[in-house]
Amino acid sequence: MMALTSxxxxxxxxxxxxxxxxxxxxxxxxxANTKFANxxxxxxxxxxxxxxxxxxxRPSPKLSVAFVAPPARPGGWVAWALNPTGSGMVGAQALVxxxxxxxxxxxxxxxxxxxxxxxxxxxxxxxxxSGGVIRLFATLDLPAGSGGRAINQxxxxxxxxxxxxxxxxxxxxQNLNSMGSLLxxxxxxxxxxxxxxxxxxxxxxxxxxxxxxxxxxxxxxxxLVF
Numbered sequence: 704m705m706a707l708t709s710x711x712x713x714x715x716x717x718x719x720x721x722x723x724x725x726x727x728x729x730x731x732x733x734x735a736n737t738k739f740a741n742x743x744x745x746x747x748x749x750x751x752x753x754x755x756x757x758x759x760x761r762p763s764p765k766l767s768v769a770f771v772a773p774p775a776r777p778g779g780w781v782a783w784a785l786n787p788t789g790s791g792m793v794g795a796q797a798l799v800x801x802x803x804x805x806x807x808x809x810x811x812x813x814x815x816x817x818x819x820x821x822x823x824x825x826x827x828x829x830x831x832x833s834g835g836v837i838r839l840f841a842t843l844d845l846p847a848g849s850g851g852r853a854i855n856q857x858x859x860x861x862x863x864x865x866x867x868x869x870x871x872x873x874x875x876x877q878n879l880n881s882m883g884s885l886l887x888x889x890x891x892x893x894x895x896x897x898x899x900x901x902x903x904x905x906x907x908x909x910x911x912x913x914x915x916x917x918x919x920x921x922x923x924x925x926x927l928v929f
Contacts, residue, residue, distance in 0.1 A: 727742035727752070730771055732838060737840075739755045739767065740755040741755065742754070743885075745772075745858060746880070747876075747877045747878075747880050747881045748772055748858065748860050748878070750770065750781075750858050750881075751770075752768060752769070752771075752856070752858075752885070753768065753770075753771070754768045754769075754885070756845075756887040756888055758850045762847075764844070764845045764846075764847060764850060765845070766845050767827070768783070768843070769838055770800075771836055771837075771838050772836060772858065773835050773836045773860065774861065778801075778862075778864065779801070779860060779863055779864065780799055780801035780869040781800050781858075781861075782797055782798065782800070782839075782860070782869070783797070783856065783858045784796055784858070785823070785855065785857075786854075786856070786857055787822065791882060792857060793811070793812060794810065794811070795808075795810040795857050796810075796821035797857070799869060801837075803830055804830065805828035805830050805839055807821045808821070809821045823844055824843070825841050825842070825843055826842045827841055827842045828840070828841045845887075850887050851887070852886070853884040854884065855882070855883075855884055856883055857881065858882075859872055859878065859881050860878075
């Protein structure tokens with residue numbers, strides 16, 4: 704009888720629908736004073752972006768962000784980037800969070816790259832880990848006049864970090880379609896959800912990349928795909 708009961712409970716658990724990811728509007732941070740003017744649930748990888756664009760600062764407008772996503776496995780990594788020159792990986796100015804670190808990578812080509820400065824001055828880099836997600840925080844100095852237009856963004860998650868280097872991620876459709884556009888002044892202040900970013904379309908399976916199946920680079924000898 705006990706075995707039957709245990710089997711029934713297991714079957715019930717298997718039939719339960721998976722937990723829905725928390726929407727960006729209900730997400731909170733360890734510092735209750737950390738707030739953003741806008742947020743959006745990104746279309747892949749259960750990720751969300753919170754941001755505030757401030758064009759009153761001089762000499763450069765500032766974009767403060769919190770990127771929230773679960774790594775593919777505990778101990779993994781998450782990444783978010785702006786790409787001022789294209790819609791995919793090449794040209795991406797990336798922030799990668801793992802452990803307590805947030806590192807920057809300028810993805811300038813398909814060849815090997817290393818941690819480096821990016822096109823934007825970055826301050827306030829930090830990461831939080833709790834509830835199975837990583838929260839990546841940073842403030843970027845953007846060029847004057849950036850507000851009111853869309854800019855390309857890219858995001859990604861991976862399962863492991865070895866020797867301080869993110870290990871390659873999965874090649875699922877979720878991973879391969881982790882790109883879109885971000886309207887810097889998308890919504891009114893107060894944390895309201897912004898429209899879900901669109902995924903660029905083109906001639907290569909729904910992505911504007913001119914033929915290849917995905918964008919790829921080698922990061923310190925590790926194959927990463929955004």
